[in-house]
Amino acid sequence: MIRVLVAEDQSAVRAGLVLILRSAPDIEVVGEAADGEQAVALARELRPDLVLMDVQMPRLDGVSATRRVVAEGLADVLVLTTFDLDEYVFGALRAGAAGFLLKNTEAKDLLAAVRTVARGEGLIAPAVTRRLIAEFAAGPSREPKTDPAVLEQLTRREREVLSCLGEGLSNAAIAERLDMAEATVKTHVSRLLGKLELRSRVQAAVLAQELGI
């Protein structure tokens, strides 16, 4: 038996969801919440297997509520929303949601989704999966607006200095860390600025950040 907590502020919609869930013999609706705060509180109290969470809710929005529920390890969360706006999707997933569904989902698909998530698997509405994939692909593989190859033309010392610049250190601080005179640090800074075609240490710092140094 899958114990479900339904969190949805519109009572009509909530009633519909409950009706659908009750129609399944293996699913039990253990509680209903009308806002995010209540959802978190009931999740703590009832310890459901899964929370069916609406995004738009008063007092505490669904994404924040999801974050809390997941952080406390209370239950898996299946997020439900009317709109497939990217900010909702990504926000909900980053908050730790196990799945994301649109409200136009068929009753049987909703039930299937609940069972899928309850099995510990993830689930994303097909309509949003592609954008999630695109976002995923774009994320970790930052576009090399700056070719890491430019670092090749720097000497070891210059790269060390660049690394320090990326941390926002002053010439004096760099001198101390790398054990050289401040004057020497300036030399290296000047040289690497020239090689990288930059005009100030600030731009060098930004570059260092982009390159993950």
Next chain:
Amino acid sequence: MIRVLVAEDQSAVRAGLVLILRSAPDIEVVGEAADGEQAVALARELRPDLVLMDVQMPRLDGVSATRRVVAEGLADVLVLTTFDLDEYVFGALRAGAAGFLLKNTEAKDLLAAVRTVARGEGLIAPAVTRRLIAEFAAGPSREPKTDPAVLEQLTRREREVLSCLGEGLSNAAIAERLDMAEATVKTHVSRLLGKLELRSRVQAAVLAQELGI
């Protein structure tokens, strides 16, 4: 009619896939490839709607082949593999795959997947979705070592200046862009440095980068 190209090196498995696909009246298998090179070549020649691509293939692996097919805009790619190893999944998705399925998928689910991807939607095998979500959540959401809330204490003007700092601009350049005297820019820089507890514009630039400004 959905035109599909099947790329799979093991002929027995390939025959099985073709058999399943042919059983659907709305799906047509337009070609078969036994390795990655052949898959790319046939995709160029046949222009299928979708390529069903195995990960492990000789000459050119499925992930690389996927990258090429997607880069050339030849077709959508549905990646198929026996193992749900993370490196395969993430690699394939980063390569631009529209979907990812395990080979233990039921025949009817395979057909549903083909139709889903052909509709332009994405699709991930439920068993791997959760890990994808976890990876997604972990990736782009760098730990907020810097609380975005610190920006609240800055005035509008200070935030504008901070934004410019993030681009590596000099005080003079900022003054021109924001239409104010250089002396005034310095004032704002000083103020925001104080509020953010930083000691130089370089650190401010780094911070601006981290906050994505």
Next chain:
DNA sequence: CCGTGACTGCATCTTTCGATGTACCGCGAG
């Protein structure tokens, strides 16, 4: 109406930065 406080703006002064010239060392080619 007048204070009060937050925001924005400018000018002055000290510190830091960055460009430039120079020098030393190690190494390979002539």
Next chain:
DNA sequence: CTCGCGGTACATCGAAAGATGCAGTCACGG
């Protein structure tokens, strides 16, 4: 050998950045 060359190092000097003091504006409540 000794010359050139790249890497490293330091000192000097004009330019920028940063701290500080102060004034004008606007909104708020007394």
